[in-house]
Amino acid sequence: MRYRGDDETGEAHSRRITPRPDGQIIDNQPGGCVHCILEGGSGMKLKRVMTVARKTLRSLKHDRRTAGFLVLMPLFMIAIFGYTFGGELKGISVYVVNLDEGTVNGSASASMIDELQSRDVLRTLEPSWPDGYAQSVDSVVDNVRNGDAWAVIVFPQNFSSNVESAIDGPADYLSSIQGILWIYIDASNPNIAGAIITEVQTTVQRVLLTQYDIASPVLISQDMVYGEDAEFIDFFAPGVMGLAAMMVTFMLSIISFVHERSTGTLDRLLATPLTEGEIVAGYAVALGVVGLIQSLVILSTAILLFQVQIVGSALLVLLVVFLLGVGNQGLGFLLSSIAKNEFQAVQFMPLILFPSILLAGVFWPLEAVPDLLRPVSNFIPLTYAVEGCRSIMIRGWGLGEVWPEITVLVCFAAAMLLLSTYGLRRRR
Template sequence: MTLRRLWAVVIKELRQLRRDRITLAMIVGIPVMQLVLFGYAINLNLRGLSAGIADQAGTAGSRALVMDMIATGVIEPTVEARTPQELMARLRRGEISVGVVVPPDFERRRVEGREAVQVLVDGSDTVVQSAAVQLAQLPLDSAAAAQRKIVPGADAPIGVVAFYNPERRSAVNIVPGLIGVILTMTMVLFTGVAIVRERERGNMELLIATPITRAELMIGKVLPYAVIGLVQTTVVLALGLTLFQVPIQGSALDVYLAAVLLILANLTLGLMISTKAQSQFQAMQMTFFVFLPSILLSGFMFPFAGMPRVVQWLAELLPLTHFLRLIRGVMLRGASLWELWPDVLALVAFTAVMMTLAILRFRKRLD
């Protein structure tokens, strides 16, 4: 071994890395991405939960209590309702995470020391459920507490009712999300290397000689993996039901339709990556760039409501974000896809855009 030959190999590797822009980007990009995501975007201290208010009392005391709840920063009123039933409907559709119900006899209940306010919580997200419990610690006011001869806040008559997962079982929240995480990881990777693999194995020369069009090739690449995605969905659902007793409150057909929407979105995203990558290794690297933000920003691991507004806008571009809303809405809250149409439309639009770009970028040639 000589230092001269060793140095020649080192120089050769450095020059190769300089030409490989994808690897070079990962050297700097991954540390920067993780630092920004964990330091800025991810926040376990939930604030600004979307809330609906149904103040049926309409008194000065009830309005003051609602303002006190808002002042905590835990909730942010986005909807006004007249009845608890209206709040429940919005809760089921995922439009709000918390509903505050002030009954017509609020003042009498407060004086008598009975439960005067009810907080309805979407318990399908256990983190949201824990944050909403903080509202129950608010004192109604010191005068009413003095009449009851208690310390203010020691026994505040505010009841918190958690729906869809009252036992706060983690599996109920995690298993539906795992469907999306697994499909995102596998579907993007499978099609991400599809076109590149054809080129590396020499099959692209055969495809060039055939009359097949670009669109036919792209769609033909997607369909087999869509079936594989449905098999994976079935496996996760079966294990979730048998091992963790995760319920399916809504229609099983809606569950599979939601899975199909995510599968197609991820497959077309993978095709887009495949038209850009020059090798299978590059395709896997680019897939990692997509997977890391998806799992961190979609609301699967960390609460979506705790992220800064700019990061939430970025997360809206990720298919997994919309799928989590769909699958949790159908499986845990019993909603239908029709009620969750904004997220359905977002996945359809994403699929159409990615497929169009992939077809336009693909060329039936070797260079």
């Protein structure tokens, strides 16, 4: 058995090497290149190393898509990262109900509402008014129950006069007959609920100091519509579960497709009577089940170790996760079929995963995403899966309430399966 290589001067030479029964290769001329490379000894030559390096860089140079990826992807990632972490909570939708008519000295409620509207944290909405006080407030609170707003702030009748009476009265009167401000709030998202309470408290204190020169004779009463006992782990668990299911199914589909294409398994499947749709559907079911199993593990661990609450149906949560997994499996197949080689296929992973992690509301509310990037969140399927899981687990919503999210996921899964089937058909 002969081996052709270079000697120390770079001249071509031919060496005789002998394979041993144990698989080790013996160079009959000690110090030869095969011996040095296989043994990794001190005979490693810098010139040979640089030859391999030049060959690798040359291949990257000729692959324009890969070269563009290496340059543009870091810029893309740091831009999204910087914009996302530079955002603050703002535009939180709340309804304001003002039943106070004020006094001859002015209206404390009107001043507080003006102060709230002058800031961009809360987006105050005007309610429509049916007849009757109790019916009106309850009908406005329905907007919170339906998910159309995060809170309802109610300034009751005689609010301003109660504030003035508390200011002018004795100390015990100050503590017992305060102006009471009511907040009906959706606390399923602790970040948003905390921001609303803080903003209202800050506004009340600022107006009272400016207009009445006092600290705070106003009691803020909170009524939790959802998430009365919710903690941060309850908010994070649905997002982490959806993110894990997405990552596993998406990455497995890309890796599986690339592996089967490189080994020829995919071509053999395409040569059988199986249709492209049957192949894609089979993978979708398999990877969807994998996503379900992983979600069950995460959900069980969260419940047993961290006492995460599930107010709604666990089966509905698993349905949302399954649809997300099927859609991402189709997306992985589609992108792999577009790629010319394995390396290009793997490049799609950060392009899909990084925006999903930062912009889908997994770790912080969508209200914290900058206005420039919020439209991007609406095109990320994980956004709807996370919102659906949270609404089911924390709010206790059923199919009648989360059907918009499920509809989006069904459309996403169907579109990806059809497109990936078309991509496979092109390979025949």
